[in-house]
Amino acid sequence: MFASQAFFARLAATAARALLFIYAITIAAQALPLKVFAMDWQISMITVITNSSILPLQGLVLAHLAAYLDPAEPRYEVFCQNLRRWALPATLGFLLFIPLQSYNLVKGIRNYRQNAAKNERTITQTFGDIRNAVERASTTADLQKRLADLNAPGLSPADRTAPLPAIRPTLLAEIQKAEKKAKANIAQQDPEQFWLFSKQMVGSILAAFAFAFAFAAAAKRSAWPESLLVRFIRYLDWLRKFKSTALGQKVDNFKAKEKAQKDLALTQRSLQDHARKEAQLKKQADNEARLREKHIKAMREKAVRDEQNRNKFDKK
Structure with a gap:
């Protein structure tokens, strides 16, 4: 010294x-x-x-x-x-x-x-x-x-x-x-x-x-171990990282939620299309059943008329 x-x-x-x-x-x-x-x-x-x-x-x-x-x-x-x-x-x-x-x-x-x-x-x-x-x-x-x-x-x-x-x-x-x-x-x-x-x-x-x-x-x-300014800067850096991480998680959650909503919408749309097709097929089957019933009924009525006509002819 x-x-x-x-x-x-x-x-x-x-x-x-x-x-x-x-x-x-x-x-x-x-x-x-x-x-x-x-x-x-x-x-x-x-x-x-x-x-x-x-x-x-x-x-x-x-x-x-x-x-x-x-x-x-x-x-x-x-x-x-x-x-x-x-x-x-x-x-x-x-x-x-x-x-x-x-x-x-x-x-x-x-x-x-x-x-x-x-x-x-x-x-x-x-x-x-x-x-x-x-x-x-x-x-x-x-x-x-x-x-x-x-x-x-x-x-x-x-x-x-x-x-x-x-x-x-x-x-x-x-x-x-x-x-x-x-x-x-x-x-x-x-x-x-x-x-x-x-x-x-x-x-x-x-x-x-x-x-x-x-x-x-x-x-x-x-x-x-360090000054107040250094501690504050470290805190700001931690806060920035925390916000970026939290923001990233929020973005990921938002994207996942958006994808889930889209998948749910597609599933609902598929179910609606399937239900609509089933309804159309059922309606078509009902129409065909009604047509068959009408045809059978018409054939029965014709058979009855033919039988009645034969009976009348035999009596004569």
């Missing part, structure tokens, strides 16, 4: 602890005050965690580097084992961030639409009240009082001295122009805020997935 390797091992371990400490301080500072069920708090916390999680990941790498450079020092190996155990809940936490941020994204989009509709209604109502005040006022002083009651901008000094019928069309035109401008400003600002929010949420979701993958590669319990 070279002295330089031991030095760099201590440096890497110290840097790893420093990075973990900075990460913990950053998260703790952002978490206070706790508002666990507030959407804004959840979004800000998850954003800070995902943006800062490169620090513990680097610390994890540096800790393993220290153990690699100085394998004779047991402290570094114990440090790595502790970090690998802590990587397991970190992986689960990042996986939980994905559905949570997805829910917050959907909720934020719904809130954006509701706020946009609410702002538009507020602008329409506000300018509608001002327009009604201008239309219903009888004098300039009355209009000034109505505008003050609505907390709207008052008349200019020149308009206060002018007769109301003369300035009313101009005021209505200015109100309409101001209303269109206010709605245009909101329509211009809202999409920018919406896209910024959407990009932030999608970025945090993708970052959470990436960090879950990274920490899963390091997550390992002492009883496990």
Whole structure:
């Protein structure tokens, strides 16, 4: 073991602890005050965690580097084992961030639409009240009082001295122009805020997935022979094979069932044909029997008539 390797091992371990400490301080500072069920708090916390999680990941790498450079020092190996155990809940936490941020994204989009509709209604109502005040006022002083009651901008000094019928069309035109401008400003600002929010949420979701993958590669319990990621990949491979086998069995069963149904249909068709032929033969035999009976009956009747005719002839 070279002295330089031991030095760099201590440096890497110290840097790893420093990075973990900075990460913990950053998260703790952002978490206070706790508002666990507030959407804004959840979004800000998850954003800070995902943006800062490169620090513990680097610390994890540096800790393993220290153990690699100085394998004779047991402290570094114990440090790595502790970090690998802590990587397991970190992986689960990042996986939980994905559905949570997805829910917050959907909720934020719904809130954006509701706020946009609410702002538009507020602008329409506000300018509608001002327009009604201008239309219903009888004098300039009355209009000034109505505008003050609505907390709207008052008349200019020149308009206060002018007769109301003369300035009313101009005021209505200015109100309409101001209303269109206010709605245009909101329509211009809202999409920018919406896209910024959407990009932030999608970025945090993708970052959470990436960090879950990274920490899963390091997550390992002492009883496990391999990391969580390797175990998960093995499980996916087993699941794929199981599905393929189960699917193959289902296909074979389906083919066998289909063949059995076809054979049964052929057998039923053959039985029906045989029964139909037997019925035809029976009908033919019955017809022949009836014809023979008719023929025999006719011969008997003829014999009786002949006998009667002979008797009559003998009597004569």
